[in-house]
Amino acid sequence: MKLKLTTEQASDYNDLEKMDTLQLLSNMNKEDKTVPQAIEKAIPQIQKLVDAIYSKMKDGGRLFYIGAGTSGRLGVLDASECPPTYGVPDNMVIGIIAGGDSALRKAVENAEDNTELAWQDLNKYAITKNDVLIGIAASGTTPYVIGGIKEAKQHGIVTGCITCNKNSPLSLEVDHPIELVVGPEFVTGSTRMKAGTAQKIALNMISTTVMIKLGRVRGNKMIDMQLSNKKLVNRAVQMIMNELQVDEGMAGKLLAEHKNVRKAIDSYNSHKK
Structure with missing residues (x-):
């Protein structure tokens, strides 16, 4: 039976092109209000993944994100912000996007459909069982991400995911799934909207909590931040x-x-x- 994806369900709104600017903005904002509620429900899942990451990173392990499209970009963004914010080495949190860094600006055709590419990308960084891998995919069905997760598990690597569907193939593969079910998008299937926002919040929570637990914050201050401006x-x-x-x-x-x-x-x- 074909999996019913909440992220692909038809929008609760129709005739968007007939709405005026205020209606469009108000309705989008109404939908965005569901995101914090989805995050709150998933806090126990986030907690388990954070504790697993901390357990590895306190002993020198690294955190990897893999994803395609918007999900991949969000992972790369979160990883790239850790060194300037917390003064950690560039190779401590690593974000990888299907298709390589050029895919950050322009979609790379068929990259997300390759089941072997993610493991090849991860091997460039010599990933080991001392590290943690998080797959990010709103649908939870992205072949690039699932392929990388499967290989990682076979090599004894702790795995987690951030997805926006219940019981997706990706969730069923990982050790620590995070499922942020925000419902249908305002523009049907446009997961750069609510789903992307939910993923960004979860990534903020994960990396920030881990860095605090690693001693990279004192009181409430970023005392290791890079002084770049x-x-x-x-x-x-x-x-x-x-x-x-x-x-x-x-x-x-x-x-x-x-x-x-x-x-x-x-x-x-x-x-x-």
Whole structure:
């Protein structure tokens, strides 16, 4: 029997082209309000996956995302934001999209239908059982993702997924499924909308929680962030001022010397003892 995908069901709205701008925006917003509810229901699933990731990463393991199209782009985005936000190495969280980096801007024909390509892509990074692999696919049926997950499991790698259908083929393959059922899209089948938003929120929650558990946040501050622009340098100076109760000049001097908020704070405190 053919799987009935919620993500492919007809929109609850019709004649979209006859709606005025306010109607279109209001109805899209109405649909978007279902996303946090779907996330809330999935928190126990997210918790299990986060704990599995932390268990591997605290011992030096890495986190991999694989996906195609929008799902792949979201994984690459989340991975690429971890180094500047938390000061971790570029190879600690790795996002891979079907078709390679060129697919970030332009769809690569048939890439997501190749069941062997994901494992080839993962092998370029020498993935091992010390790592964790998350497959991202709104439908839960993407061959590229499922193929990669199956191979990973055969090699003893912990697997998880983020999908927007119940009991999809992908969910049934992984150790830790996350199912964010947001219902039919406003534009039928356009999973870059609610499904993509839900996936982005889940990825934010996963990577942020793991980084906090790994000690990359102190209090509520990103003390390991990369100082890549003036805004971040100013934020870092303010963080040091607040933490050490020093003036701006001293904070700036400490930051210039140590190039890192954590090192600046720890060095100052060690010299006070």
